[in-house]
Amino acid sequence: MLNRVMLIGRLTRDPEVRFLPSGMQVTSLSIAVNRKFKDRNGEWREETSFFDVEAFGKIAERVGTQLSKGYQILIEGSLRQDKWESPSGEKRSKVKIVADRIALIGKPGDRNVKSTSTEEDLNIPGEDFESDEDVPF
16 A cells, blocks of 8 residues: 655644654644646636644654744655544544655745656755654554
8 A cells, every 4th residue: 555645835834843742742734735727618727725744753853943834845744544533522534644754945935946746856955854763653
């Protein structure tokens, strides 16, 4: 089975940092990803999707202190579905991205950053935040 995700988007808010009981840092991010497509009439449209991302350990430490709202980043990771029951007894779930790698592509206000669909085409300046730790679940 394969569970891999690669997205390029902008942070919609500053990263939120918290710690697990074990002391490991967890940083939560939210990104907006744009998609351009032609509609039935052949006109270009743009659609924005929002995704929640979690990073653990060393990657969480660096991302939590060095990135902020508006930064454009590349995220590589996997999908994880969280499940819980609401106070009223309803079953709930949410899919999140667990980041294995986060690369800085552009800072807030950068308009000339080229987004591509293949990693080998990416010209990623700046920091590359990568974790070699196991995710604790």
